[in-house]
Amino acid sequence: MRRLLIQILTFVFLLPITSLFAQPCKLSKQELQFQSQLQHNYELAVEIQDSSFLLHTLLQLYQLCPTDTINSALLLSAYYNSGIFNSCFLLAKKLTNQSTSDLSQLRFLALSAEKTERYTDAMNAYEKLYYLSGNSMFLYDISSLQYKLGRYAEANTSLIKLLKDPGVKYFNMMVNSEDGVIQTIDLFCVALNLRGLVLVELGDKQNALKSFNDAIALSPDFHLALMNKKSFLDKFMNGVE
Numbered sequence: 001m002r003r004l005l006i007q008i009l010t011f012v013f014l015l016p017i018t019s020l021f022a023q024p025c026k027l028s029k030q031e032l033q034f035q036s037q038l039q040h041n042y043e044l045a046v047e048i049q050d051s052s053f054l055l056h057t058l059l060q061l062y063q064l065c066p067t068d069t070i071n072s073a074l075l076l077s078a079y080y081n082s083g084i085f086n087s088c089f090l091l092a093k094k095l096t097n098q099s100t101s102d103l104s105q106l107r108f109l110a111l112s113a114e115k116t117e118r119y120t121d122a123m124n125a126y127e128k129l130y131y132l133s134g135n136s137m138f139l140y141d142i143s144s145l146q147y148k149l150g151r152y153a154e155a156n157t158s159l160i161k162l163l164k165d166p167g168v169k170y171f172n173m174m175v176n177s178e179d180g181v182i183q184t185i186d187l188f189c190v191a192l193n194l195r196g197l198v199l200v201e202l203g204d205k206q207n208a209l210k211s212f213n214d215a216i217a218l219s220p221d222f223h224l225a226l227m228n229k230k231s232f233l234d235k236f237m238n239g240v241e
Contacts, residue, residue, distance in 0.1 A: 025064070025067060027064070027065070031064060034064065035064055035065075038057055038061050041053070041057045041060075042054070042057050042058070045057055051078075054078065055075075055078045055079070058071065058078050059075060062075045069102065069104075072105070073104045073105070075091065076091060076092055076095075076104070076108040077108070079112075080111060080112060085112045085116050086112075086116055088108055088112035088115075089109065089112035089113055089115075089116050089118065092105055092106075092108045092109035096109050096125070100128065103132060106128055107125075107129060109122075109125040110122050110126050110129065119145060119148065119149055123142065123145050123146075126138050126141045126142045129141075135167070136165050136168045136170075137187065139158060139161065139162045139165065140162055140191055142158050143158035143159045143194060143198075144194060147197065150201075155198045156195065156199065159191055159195040162191050163188065163191055168187050168191065169187075171186075171187035172185065172186055172187060173186075173187050175224055176224075177223050177224040181224075183223060183224075185219055186218065186219060189218050189219040189222055189225070190215075192218070192225075193211070193212065193222065193228060195211045196209070196210075196225070197228060199211060200232065205232075205236055209232060212225055212229040212232060213229070
């Protein structure tokens with residue numbers, strides 16, 4: 001529970017309480033009194049590290065002023081980090097239908113859509129995120145989903161674009177392998193590994209092997225790429241390169 005509280009409030013602790021609860025809604029005197037009580041509840045939830053109480057308080061704050069983007073972002077984060085992915089998705093969907101340019105809301109929409117296997121919604125959200133931000137990470141997310149959905153030609157096109165993107169060199173990713181190894185790997189190498197998998201599905205074995213080799217050459221300890229190369233060699237070349 002303590003870990004959850006830290007996850008959903010990491011950046012919030014940097015904000016003064018007056019900034020956190022600043023909001024654009026016109027509230028009656030009674031509503032202002034209720035808001036003040038909720039602010040105290042929020043502070044208490046943080047102090048006693050009660051994530052359930054915190055989630056309930058954030059929901060009440062959102063209901064009091066749905067147009068407050070800070071409160072809505074906190075509520076989305078609380079839902080997601082609590083593993084309440086369906087509620088996170090439904091709220092993010094509602095919010096992004098009202099405003100399609102809020103990157104935080106779109107990000108939670110994409111993440112929660114993936115978690116609930118709403119892959120078309122996730123794809124649409126990632127495409128909007130990439131269009132609005134130009135962030136290379138979102139292009140990787142798009143290509144990864146295209147691969148997952150069996151849209152291999154599209155995934156290959158996206159990965160070619162990503163690998164040519166100058167911004168790709170500025171990002172690292174946490175990568176999990178099937179046997180539980182977790183590593184931080186350069187996004188360029190991760191994209192090469194994924195392109196190897198895509199090219200296998202497209203029947204281009206020569207360039208698939210080259211992609212795995214290129215990823216390993218740049219990151220020799222890249223466990224997932226080493227596993228994928230071994231699997232490729234075992235399946236297509238009797239274990240011999």
